[in-house]
Structure formats: C-alpha cells, structure tokens
Amino acid sequence: MQDIRVVTDFPRKIREIENLWIPMPDGVKLAARVWLPEDAESDPVPAILEYLPYRKRDGTVERDALTHPYFAGHGYAGVRVDMRGSGDSEGLCKGEYLKQEQDDCLVVIEWLARQSWCSGSVGMIGISWGGFNGLQVAARRPPALKAVVSLCSTDDRYNDDVHYLGGAMMCDNLMWGTTAWAIAMTPPDPLIVGDRWRGLWKQRLNGNGIWMQDWFEHQRRDDFYKHGSICEDYSDVEIPVYAVGGWADGYPNPIFRMLEKLSGPRKGLIGPWGHKYPHFAMPGPRIGFLQECLRWWDQYLKGINTGIADEPMLRAWIQDPARPAAIYDERPGRWVAEPAWPGPGIGEKVLNLAPHVLSEARGEDTILEISSPQTAGLSSGAWCGYGVMPTLPVDQRTEEGNALIFETAPLTEAVEILGFPEFEVKLSSDKPVALLSATLSQVFPEGAASRVSYGILNLSHRNDDLDIAPMVPGRAETVRIKLRCCGQRFEVGERIRLALATSHWPIVFPTAEQATLSIHCGDSRLILPVRAPQKLDDTLGAFLAPESAAPMEQEVLTKGDGFQRSVSTDQVTGETVYQVVNDGGTVRHPHTGIVLSAKHVDRFSIHPDDPTSAVGTCTWEKSYGRGDWQARLSVTATVRALRDVWRIETHITAHDGDERIVDRSEVKEYRRDLN
Template sequence: MRYREHFERQVVREDVWIPTRDGRTRLHARIWRPADAADDPVPALLEYLPYRKTDWTAPRDAQRHPWYAGHGYASVRVDIRGHGDSEGTPGDEYDAQELADGVDVVNWLAEQPWCTGKVGMFGISWGGFNSLQIAALAPEPLKAIVTVCSTDDRYDNDVHYTGGAVLGIDMLAWAGTMLAFAARPPDPRSVGRDRWLPMWRERLDALEPFLHTWLAHQQRDDYWRHGSVCEDYGAIDAAVLAVGGWNDPYRDTVLRLVEHLPDDRVRGIVGPWSHQYPDRGLPPGPAIGFLQETLRWWNQHLKGEAASDSVSGAGGIMREPKLRAWINDPVPPATSYDVMPGRWVGESNWPSPSVTWDERPLGQTHAPVLVRTPQHTGIDAGRFFPFGNASDLPPDQREEDGRSVCFDSEPLNDRVEILGRPRVRLRLDSATPRAHVIARVCDVAPDGSSTLVTRGVLNLLSRRGRERAVEWTPGTYETVEFELGGTGYAFPPGHRIRVAVSDTYWPWVWPHGERGAGLTVVPADSAVLLPVRDPAYDDGKEPIRFEEPEQASPLPVAYERPAETRPERLVTHDVAKGEWTLEVDPNYGGSRTYPDGLRYEERACETYRIRADDPLSARAVSEWGIRLRRDGDWDAEIMTRTELRATAAEFIMDSRIEAWADGETVAKRAWHRVIPRTSA
C-alpha cells in the first residue's frame, strides 16, 4: 500500500449544510476539494450514506476523498436524512425520500461555483445501491457512477430473500443492525449543543424496525420493484463502472449490468474480494489500485480525457474489456485467505463467446433419491457478508456434504475453468406443499477435502416466478432449474466436481414450518450446467494489469480490542436436546478513539438456534450496544435487541431499544409484530 500526503493540488476540507426540496430539512456534508477550485472549477464526486461520516466511515473516507480531491475533484460525503449529522428522521432503505434528497444533492453540487456542473457518484453496498438508483432517475448533472458490491434486484439479490426464500441470517441480522445504527445520535459538535438532544429524540420517536416491512412483502411486489434497476436498465443514462467480489453476495449484479447496459456506457470488474473496496487489502486479496482505476473512469466521463491507454494514464478505460474477472485457482478449504491464487481474464462481450455450457447429469439411474436433510444443514455456510475477517468463508464442507445428498463426477482428466453463473436442473417431487431446495457445487480433492465453489437456493413456492406462491402437489414430479451464484474457478485434474443437494440450509434459509418426508430427485433427469471457459481465448491478448493500491494518509484512529474476546463464530451442539447454536460477532471494528477525542464503543452478537428435527425451533436474535462519548463533554448510549421466530402460519417479531444521555433515560421502546407466512 502506498500512502499519499501531498498532491498536485492542495486540498481543503469544509463541512456544509445542503438544502433539500422540502425547504425544511438540511443534509450535513463534508467536502474535500482543491484549494483553487473556485478559480479552476472541478467535477464533484458524491458518496451518500447513512453510516456517519464523523465516526463510523471516517477512516475509510480519509483513504479516498482527500485522494480524489488531490487529483482534481470535489469529493463529497453526505449523511442521509435522519442519520449522522443530517436533519430529519430516518426512513426505510432507499425510499423515495432518500432518492429525492440524493437528486437534490447532485443538483446542488452541480450549481456550486467550484464545480464544472458535472457530477459522479460512488459507493459500496448502500452507497453503491443508491448510486445505481439515482442514476436511474437520471438527474442531468450525473454523468458517471462507480457502484461497488451493490444490487440491481432488491428482492432476489439482497439481504432479505434469495431464490424466493427468507434469508434467515441477514433478514434478522441486518434489520437488527440498522435498528441500532438508525438510533445513533447526531454529534453536538456538528449540530450544536442545544440541538443534538431534541434531534435525537425526534429520531428515536420515528424509528420503526425494518424487519416489519421486509417480512410484510414476502413476494416480489411493487415494494421491491422500487429501487430495483433491473426493472428498466434503459433508465440509466450515466456511465456505470460496476465492481464486485466473488466472495460478496452481490457479485451477480456486475454480470447482469455488463450484459444489459450498452457497451459504450458500462465496464465491470470482479475480483476475489469480500464485501469491501478492493484497495483496502482485506482478505481475500490481491488488492488492486482501485482509486487509480476509478480516476481513469472519472477522467474520461467527467473531464473527457481518454488520451492514454496506460493503467495510470488519464483515460483509455473504455478500451479495457467490458468485463475483467478473476479466475480462482483451486485452494484447500479455509475460512480466510490473505491472497487467492489465480489470474485476471478479459471479456470483450458478456455473455462471452469464450464460455460454453457443459451439461453434466447428476447420475445414470432413474430411481428416485431421497433428500431429507437435518435442520442444521448449513451451519458451516460461512458469513453471508464476508467482511475480511478470519472466520468469514466456509470451512471444509465435508460435514455439510455428509448431511446432504451428493452427486460426484469422476476424477477430472483435465483442468476445467468456469466463469459465470452455474445452473442446476432437478427432476423432483416434494412430499409437502412448501419446501426449499439448495444446491452447492464443491471442489473435492483426492484427500476428500471439499471446497465450496458456489451455491444457490430455490423456494419451490416461487418456482413459477417470484411474484406469486404456487404450492407443490405432492406425488407430482416437475423439473425445476435455478441459478447459483457467479464464480470464476478452476477445477484441477484429479479432483471431482460435487453437487450437494439439501432441503434445509440454516441459518441462511429460514425453514418452512412443515416437516415432511423431504424431496425425491431423479439423478438421470437432473444435471448441473457449468459455464466452462476456454483458456485459449486469452492467447495473444495483453494480460490484465492493475496498479498497486494507493490511498491518502490514514486517519490516526486508535482501535482497541478487549482483553477477552469471544470467537467471531462459535458453533455449539447440545447433544441431549439436539439443538445447534451459532453465535456470531460481526466484528465491524469494535471500540475506537478518533483524533477529535470521540470514543466510539460498539459490541454486537447474533445468535441462531435450531433443533435438528424441528423447523419451528428456529430462532434468531440480534443484540447491539453502542456508546459515543467525549470525556466531560458528551455521553450517549443505546442498546437494541431484535428477535425473530415463527409458527407454521406466522412470523413473530420482538424488538426493543433503550437510549441514555449522560446516564439519564432518553427513550425506551418495544415492538411486537405478528405477520402471516404467505410464501416464506
């Protein structure tokens, strides 16, 4: 990693208030820009988030916003309405108010005397989402975006549902996280000593757990269509650089965007990364010079510079392949890799002529095979959002394979490279009207170790479309086909390709309430379809290269780890009760002290319990504690708890929050909701 302290243009920073169209609410912004921008205007870059620029994202912001400013841009970080130091009350994810405010910010930036009138947006996760969504609203000044680890489909490729099934692990965990995050107070140093407490009370009074809304929409309806740019890719007029990682759940969005957006307005990059910016150096690597690559993007689309083909040059990025993707070399199973072995490949078109479908039957017999897996199958699935931590990735899958029904190929004679989204086709019958089917593709080494390559889920109720629920008629065979997550992976000679099938996958998939005799699958009429890439397609082509990572000087933040820490992921088995428990510390950074004296303390735990024989025993709990204080100046604390459980007919949700300022209670709220299970 190279750190830059000095740039060609001197950088200044200022905090400002940006008005919104309602005339009552202002958003708080931090702007880094060249000191001479008033005389020599520059384009503006916007990152627009609920995650608090003055503390939670401040270390990450310091890496990139001053860097962009030093290279001739006004780089702007804005807190979303009701979050951080912005006025107003928090709303739902990506609601109409958030997007309208974002359009207002884009237009405001374009009108500033230090701006050329051209604006770009960028962000990871939430900021990548709303960059895409605001681009689909097409404000005139917005010419280009960089969207990282984001989705074009809020229903089927987000933290709520997958394959039409409830994502038990993140439906609950992210709702609990956002309840805690939305409850954090504004900073008195930004909003004033006399205003912070009334603003905080207003926020706390307006809170409503996201979980209630998400579970009220169990099928793909207008709620999920809002903000899903896959509904109309043609609405996006800005140029889009889409970036993802094979270990991030949003990687498929990159593949869809490069397929559906015009060649002259889209480029995609997919590396081996987790849910992180790819210059941060967090596992798995290798990291790339992401800021330099995005600078090429901004220079071309916001400044019209495209004279150079060089990696570090001012432009030329549209001469790069439409998709640059990492092919992982085979690795033994592990929960973290500092650097993944592999190589970069380039595809001028997507879908690519280098990729052909290899259909492999799961077996030769027409005799049905029973799939009835214990409820805790999936306990070794790994983290839904790998974040660069030591326990994120799936461990050896042998135990999971043993709980599933496995279909293995013969040992491979040659190396087989795949790139894209594999599919699984199953001829099956379900003994119950409601059921799930889960497929995993694993790389099985000669020693028996099993490395997870990719996986997919299908709620059989949604097999005829995510917009409706169609119950299965037991005793009837149907053929279902579903996609697995995108991947770039090379199976070596001598290894086997395994397809493991289960009807449970806890806690990723919340189980249906009915437990019957399982599924029966006909192997000879079932298959895995692999997108096999021909390596000869690379012959004679220039290798794909990126610069080494470079950032601005890091913010001097002091991180503290408690003397005694619990494991990031702890699995326990109560043998007598047959109960399995998974405890997760999401480890977003823990406690830290900032240069201005702010002490930010954060602790969280997610707990998932289920008995091997009882789907109705499933229970998930998210607990958070956050404290912000400056000695002798300010002390605010919140605690939240969110719990989800279910009967055969209903989801049951209980949430509560307590908040204190200087030891005095500011708010105490509790919610209890019951929602019918319509399709989940």
Template sequence: MVVRTDFPFRVVEHEDMGIVLPDGTRLSARVWMPEDAPANPVPAVLEYIPYRKRDGTLPRDEMMHPWFAGHGYAAVRVDMRGNGDSQGLMDDEYSPQEMADALAVIDWLSRQPWCSGSVGMMGKSWGGFNCLQAAFNQPPALKAVVSVCATTDRFADDIHFKGGCLLGENFGWGAVMLSFSSRPPDPALRPDWREDWLRRLEAEPWLAPRWAAHQARDAYWAHGSVCEDWSRNTVPAMIWGGWADNYMNTVAALVEGAPAPVKGVVGPWVHQYPHTAVPGPQVGFLQIALRWWDRWLKGVPNGAEADPAYRAYVLHSEPPDASAKARAGHWVAEAVWPSPRVVPQVWHLAAAAPGVSHPRTPVGYLQTDESPDGFFVEVATLQHLGLAAGEFFPMGLNAEMPGDQAGDDALSVCFDGPELMAPLQLLGAAELTLRLSSDRPLGFVVARLCDVAPDGSSVRIAHGMLNLCHRDGMATPAPLVQGQPVAVTVRLDQMGYRLAPGHRLRLALSNSYWPFVWPSPQAGVLTVTAGRLVLPVHPGADRSEWTPPPAEHAAPWQHLVLRPGQSRRFVEQDLITGTRALVVEEDGGDVENLTHGLCSGETMTERWEIAPDDPLSARAVHVWEQRLSRGDWRIRTRAEATMTGTATHLRMQARLTAWEADRQIFLREWDEEVPRHFV
C-alpha cells in the same frame, strides 16, 4: 499497499458543509476539494449513505476521498436524511424520499461555484445501490457512477430474499439498522443534537417484519430495482463485485443488460472496497475509478470506454479457509459479456449402481452421458445443515467466509463428478434443472457446487437456491401440490474458479440451509427423479490477461485505541437436546478520533440456534450496543432483537433502549407477526 501523501492538487476540507433540500431539511456533507476549486471549478464525486461520516465510515473515507480531491475532484461524503449529522427522519432503505434527496443533492452540487457542473456518484453496498438508482433516474448533471457490492434486483438478489427464499440476513440487517440509526448527531456540529436524537428514537422503524411481509416480487421490491427497465440505464457505470461477497451477480447482469458503457470487475474480495478488501490480491481501485471519472466527468480521451467489458479473477484450487488473507488465481479479460469463450457443458445426475459405493459419493454421480434408467433420490436434510455457509456479506477475516464444506456435504445429497485429469475452469453461472415432487406445500432446494480435494476437504465454488413456491416466477408464487412432479431450474451464483487435476466437482443438494435461509415450517421430503447441470466452461489462460495497478490510498485517520476489540465465532451443540447454535461475538472496542475528540465503540452478539429435527425450533437473537462520548458527554444505545416462527407466522420482537450518561431516557418495544404465505 502504498500510502499517498503527495498529490497533484493541494486539498482543503470542509467538515460540515450544509446542503438544504427543497423541504428545508439540512443535510451535512464532508467535502474535500482542490484548494483552487473556487477559481478553477472541478467535477464533484458524491457518496451518499446512512453510515455516519463523523465516526462510522470515517476510517475508509479518509483513505479514499482526499485521494480523489488530490487528483482534481471535489469529493463529497453526505449523511443521508435522519442519519449522522443530517436533519430529518429515515423511514426505510431506498425509499422515494431518499432518492428525491439524492437527486436534489446532485443538482445542488452541479450549481456550486467550485463545481464544473459534472457530477459522479459512487458507493459500496447501500451507496452502490443508490448510485445505480440515481443513474436510473437520469438527472442531467450525473455523468457517471462507480458502484461496488450492489444489486440490480432488490428481491431476487439482496439481503432479504434469494431465489425467493427468506434469508436469515433479513432479520439480521433489520437488527443492524435498528442499532445504527439509533445514534445522535455530534453535539460539536449540532447544538440541537438532543432534540433531534429524541425525534429519531421515537420515529425509529423496525424494518425486518416489513421486509419479510413482501414474500413475492411486488411493487415494493420493483422500486429501486434498476433491472425493471434496462433501457433507462444510460449513465456510464463501472461495477465491482467479489466472489466472497453475495453481490457477485450484479456485475455480469449490468454489463449484459445496460445499454450504457459499462465495465465490470470481480475479484476474490469480501464486502469491502477492492483496494483494502480481503482475500487479496487488492488492486488499485482508486486509480481505476479515477480513470473512469477522468473519461466521463472531464472528457479526457484515455480510452476507458474501450477497456474489456468484464474482468474477473479466477480462483484456483486451495484448501478451505474461512479467514483467507489471499487467494491464488489469475485475471481473465473478456471484451464482451456474455463471452464467446465460455461454452456450456452438460452434466447429468445419475444414481450410483446397486452395490457400488464410493467414499466421496453418498448418492450418485455427475456424468456427461444421460442415464437411460433415470434415478430416484429423496432430499430430506437435517435442519442444522449450513453452519459452514459463512456470512451473506463477510466483511473481513473473522471466519466469515465459507469454511470446509465437508461437514455440510455429509448431511447433503451429493453427486460427484469423475476425478479430473486436467484443470476445469468455470466462468459464469451454472444452471441446474431438476424434476422433483414435494410432500409439503412449502419448501426450498439449495444447490452447492464444491471443489473436493483428494483429502476429502470441500471448498464451496458457488451456491444457488429456489423457493419452490417461486418455480414459475418471483412475482407469481404458489404453494406446491403435494406429490405432483414439477420441473424447476435453479440458477447458481456467478463464479470464476479453476479446479485442479485430481480434484472432483461435487453438486450437493439440500432442503435446509441454516442460518443462511430461514427454514420451511415443516421438515419436508423432496423426491428427485431427474437432473441436469449446465456448467459455464472457460478455456483458461496460461497467464493473467490483466495486470491491475497496485493498491494505494491516502493517509489513514489519526486515532487512539482506548480499549482493543476482540472477536469470537463458534458452533455449540447441546449434548442433551441435540440443538446446534452458531454464535458470533464482535467487540469492536473503543477508539478516540484525535482530530475532533469524538470517542466511539460498538459491541455485537448473534446467536442462531436450531434443533436438527425441528424447523420450528429456529431462533435468532441479536444484541447491538453503540457508544459515543466526548469529555463529560456520554450516550449509549442497545438494540435487542429476536426472531422465531410458528407453522403459520414469523415473529420478530425488538427492544431499543437509550441512555444519556447513566440515565435511561428512552425505551421502545416491538412485537410483530408476519403471516407465512410462501416461506
């Protein structure tokens, strides 16, 4: 990693530039720009998110935005309405108000004397979503976007539902936002900070029940899903993803679907910007983004539009590691996507012959020939299967990525392929078709592709899931008719992976996946009588087809660690009741910003517990604490959230408490139930 302190342009910073919206609300922007921009206007690059530029994203902002400014751009980091140092109240994620504000900000930027009139928009996660959404709305000044870890479909491929299955992260993210949005503006910038803070606390939404109530792909999810009308995706877009993140599908979807010039890159990374993310190798994301901005915001004829459509890092077989710092692999570059180099290969599910056993194959095999006899297998997995699944969007090295799958495999119904005599390289999405019936009206199936080494260790390559109520479409769910056979297709996540000779490809099936997926109300039995797996086989390459520039960034922020943090992640088993629990403890410590003196810190605990034989025992408890101080000023907030379920409803409770110094000044509680129609 190279730290750059010398740039072609001398940079000046504005720590609190006011952007007044049409309704009079003032948003706070932190802006870096070339010193001579007022005399020689430059394009603006906007990042617009709710995560607080004064403390929340400041460490990454200072490594990234001054770098762009030093290369001839006005880098603009805006706190969204109701967050950080901006006025107003926030009501939901990706709301019509949020997008109206974004379009107003883009227009405002384009009319500033230091701006050339051209605006780009970039972001990761929330910012990656809303820059694609802004491009979908086609504001005249928006000339290009760079989106990292985002989605084109808010229902099918986000933190709320996946394949129609209700994700545990729907509740988890609701708890996160309850905590994140509870913090006040900085008194150094907002004399009215206290009044504004109390208004925020009173208006704070508890979003997890709202999201969980929309159990079909309705108008709520269609809003903000840019796949609703691909023809509107005309703004040039560069889209990034990571195999260790669960937004890897967006890259292929946007490259394939959008008519605009689109370039996609998928690396080995978690849910972070690619110049700092693990597992390595990191790449020169800032240089590659600059090339994109130069082409579309400045009109520099650098050939960026002729770059390969899809560049992907193909992971190589390695032992499982939930905290991998780096992954072996190589880059492939596809001129178009879908690639003509990827050839579908069909493997059939087949049961083991009577009396034949294999230590790696509890049930059956994957084979290229279809068995004339068919097979019959029941999938009725224990509720705690999935404890090695990892986070939906892992952020770093604290065992957040998928670990050894051997334990979950042992609880699953597995089909193993033959021992490989040559490498098997996969690039794209596998598709699994099953013929099955269910003894319950509600249920789901999870499919995992794994790389099984000779020692029995198992690495998850990709997974996919389908809520069986959504077998005929995400917008038209219907309960299953008990005992009636149906054909269902599960599309697994995109992948780039090369299995080594001597390894086996495994397909693991389950109808539980805790805590990644919230369990069905009853422990059902799926009877599978036929199956076919279509693999995207890539010919491979003798060497990398792309050499990205090395990672670099601007100087990191100046800070003092007041109290170091620590992390713990472990699985508990109650030897009396059999209950299993995944416990996550993240103490971020406390730090002081040496530039403006604000001290900040946060602490989080999660507990996900379930009994192996009782889906209604599922219980999630999350507690978040936020701390801010400077001198004699000190505030603290605590968000506590609990989720449980009955046979007919999901129950989500929350409590938000705020203290000023040592005096409690706010307390609010929620207790909401959501009917279980399809989950």
C-alpha cells in the same frame, strides 16, 4: 498481503471543509464533508458524491480518509453526505432506498453542480448502500450526474439483496435489519448540530422506525421491492456504470446482469474480494482501485481519453484451487477478460445425475430421497463475506451426512468456469412448501471440499417470483436453479461435487414443515459455464499497486474481544447454536475527540428435527461520548419461525448520560406466505 502505499504529495493541494449544510426544499438540511483542491474556486473540478446513512463523522470516517482526499488531490471534490435522518443530518430516515432518499439526492447533485468550485459535472461512488443508490439515482437521470462507480450493489432488491433468496426468507433479514435499526437510532454530534442534538436524537428514536418490519410484511416481489430495482427497466440508466464486486461478497450476480442488460457504457470488475473497496479488501490480491477510478472519472467527468472505454467490458479473477478456510489473505488465480457478456468463450459442460455420480453420460432413472436435518448448511459461513473477518465457508465434508452427494470421477483435464452454474432437476415433494439447496464444491484428492457456489430455491417460486404456487405433493416437476456466479479452476485429479439438501441454515430460515424431496436422477443435470482460454487474456496489463491517502489516526482505549464465530450442540436436548460475536472495544478519534464503542452478537438456534424451533436473536450495543456528552444505545431483535407466522420481538433502550430517554418493547407477527 500487498501493502497500501500511502500518498501525501498530490498534484493539487487539498483543503477540507469539515461540515457544510445542503438545504432541501422542505427546510431540512443535510450534513456534508468535502475535500477539494485549494484552488478549486479558480479552477473548478467535478464532484464525486458518496451518499450514505452510515455517519460521516465517525462511521465511515476511516475509509473516507483513504479515498476522498486522494480524489481531491487529483483534481476532484470528494463529497461525503449523511442522508436525511442519519449522522449529523436533520429529518427522519424511515427505510431503505425510499423515494425521499432519491429526491434528496437529486437536490444534492443539483446543488453541487451549482457551486463555484464545481465544474458542473458530478459522479457517484459507493459500496453496498452507496452502490445501490448510485444506480437508483442514475435511473432518475439528473442532468449533472455523468457517471457511476457502484460496488457490491444490486439491480434487484427482492432476489439479490439481504431479504429473500430464491423466495426463501434470509437470516440476514434479521441480522442486517438489526444492524440498520441500530444505525438509524444513533445521535448526531453536538459539535456539529449544537444543543439541538438531543431533540434530533429523540426524533430518530421515535420516528425512524424498525425497517425490518416492512421486509417481513412484504414477502413477495411487489411494488415495495420493484421500487429501486433497476432491473425493472434497465433502459432508465443511460450514463456510464462501472460495476465492481468480489467472489467472497454477497453481490457478484448483478454485475453480470448489468453488463448484459444495460445499454450505455458499462464495465465490470470482479476480484476475489469480500465486501470492501478493492484497494484494501481481502482476500487479495488488492489492486490500485483508486487509480482505476481516476481513469473512469477522467474519461467521463473530464472528457480525457484514458483508454478505459476501449478496454474489455469484463475483467474477472479466475480462482485457482484453495483448501477450505474461513479467511484467506490471498486467493491464487489470474485475471481474464471478456469483450462482452455473455462472452464468446463461454460454453456449457453438462454433468448428468446418477446415484451419487456426476458424469457426461445420462444417468439411470433412479429416484433418491432427501430430507435434511434443519442444521444442514452450518458450514456455509456468511451470505455476505467481508473478507477481513473469518466468515467464509469452511470444509464442506461436514455436510456429507446432511445432503445427497453427487461427484465426478477424478478429472483427467482441468476445467475453468465463469458465470452462473445451473441445476435442472426433476423432483417431487411430500409437502406443499419446501426448500431445495444445491451446493457446488471442489473436492481435493485427500477429501477436503471447498465450496465454489450454491443456490437456494423455495419451490413455491419455481416458476418465478411473480407466479408463486405451492407444490402438489407427490407430483413430479422439472425446476431450474441458477447458482451464484463464480470464476473457478478445477485441476486434474480433483472432483466436482454437487450436494442437494432441504435446508441451508443459517443462510435462510427453514420452511414450516420438514419436507422430503424425491430426486429423479435420470432427468436431472448440472450445467457448468465452462470458459475456453481467450487471446484477450494475454493482452491485459497489470493493475497498478494499491495506494491511498493517509489513514486516519485513532487511539485504542479498550481492546475488544474481536471477532468470534462458533457452532455448538447441546448433546442432551439436541439444540444447535450458531453464534457470531464482534466486539470492537473502545476507541477515540483524535481529530474530533469522539470516544465510541460497539459490540454486536448474532445467535441462531435450531433443533435438527424441528423447523419451527428456529430462533434468531441479534443485539447491538453502541456508545458515543466526548466530555459531558455521553450517549448509549442498545437494541435487540428476535425472530421466531413459527408454523404459521413470523414473530418479531424488539427492544430498545437509549441513555443520555445516566438518564434513560427510551425503553420500548414491541411484538409483531406476520403470516407466512408460502415460505
């Protein structure tokens, strides 16, 4: 793995403002941390805003130290703002991507542009939540916002986020829901807000709410999800957008859509990375991403012609074959480029289904049935891989007894694909509500199978997310699944595999009834987005080596047990448990004196013959302290996939020292809506 070069000598000397307050029209103040050149008052600079609910004081502090001082040293003001109701900011945060969040950000941008040290131009950068709201705020068109760098984000909050996948209820709805709940319940730092900290904390504990309840209440693509989804009208975004992501991440799909649909200047970059910034991401290779950002900012915030506007619209990493593993230091491959998307070199390779065979010849008119055990999918890993933890899919051979398998003969020539594989299938179901999972894998000569892509469709959503209807049992229909985008090379001698199943646990919760699907092979086909070699690939210059500002120091007081991921089966009852534990131990941040600890456990259990046995329980324990200030928090959420309802059970406790200030349990049920 390539080391990150630490830069301490910058073109401009840096000063830091540990905290300043940005006033909102309703009197609420947002907390900000700022890095800027020492001479910015006499030589103003553009501001680069990162706007998050993840606690600037101790949550994102490690990555902030790598990034924002680097920008400041190159003539920008790096600004990290805690959103309303989070970190050290006042007010309440009652959900994701609310209009209040955007309205506040418009005020922040206007305020930044007016500061004496700011040139009047503002850019937004962010990963995940910060990538989302960068796009959403761009659609609001604040005059001072000139460009966005959006990483690991989405244009579609319903069908390309943690909530629903092909209309199926995602298990991340619970996992991320519990994580977000825990973040929303944490206290501000008394050194920043003073004696008000306890009152502000109690406001959050009683007012920020449990956001996942909204996600279970809204099971269709309604106005709740349309809000904040720029795919509703791409023309709202006019400023330049640099969309960045990785194949191991959960959000590569939106990059292709935004390149195709946005009308303003845009650029896409997809590496092998997980859900991290590319200068310290895994799998590698890492790149000099901060230097790449400077080229973007210089072009669009300072008006300096860096040449980035003349480069290919898309740069993507085509992955070479790699044996399956839960974690990689690096993925071998090479960079390729497309001048636009869809690219001129992208074609189609059609592989037809015959009994257990994929071939270019049309298959036999044979009907095959599949009714998977509810445990099908356990080799899939996490929906959103972070790269630095072993969450990637493992050997797909373990799924062979759970799915219908279709394979090519050993390839006689290499195949490269870039884009979205699609599966068109004629099928019928014996139940009105059923799932279809399609997994594309690369099979090595000795039999190991690495997952390349997959797609999941709740067949009630077979027309689209607005025209939802149950299947008519026994009636055959033709449906199409768009699999997750990918960039992959298949070598001579390998096989291409398609696996079809009726469950994909624990990526999505099962439907209420065990369904059997009948697959009409002669009318079904896999369509691969094959890519021909392009002369443009040979003109690409290498990315610069990764570098950053100096990392933040921290002291490990108690080493945690780290990351653990396991699957176990009770041989008597048949219950299978998938469990992830992440214990970060206890650390101290010397620059603030904060001592913090965090541990979370995700546990998903199911019986292979009973979809209504599916239960997920997620727990977070967090603590923050310094001297007499000692705050502890514990949250637990359980989702039960019952026949007619989703049952959500939650419990929270919070302690100020030895005093328990909150101890609250709640149970809510939401009727299942064709899922």
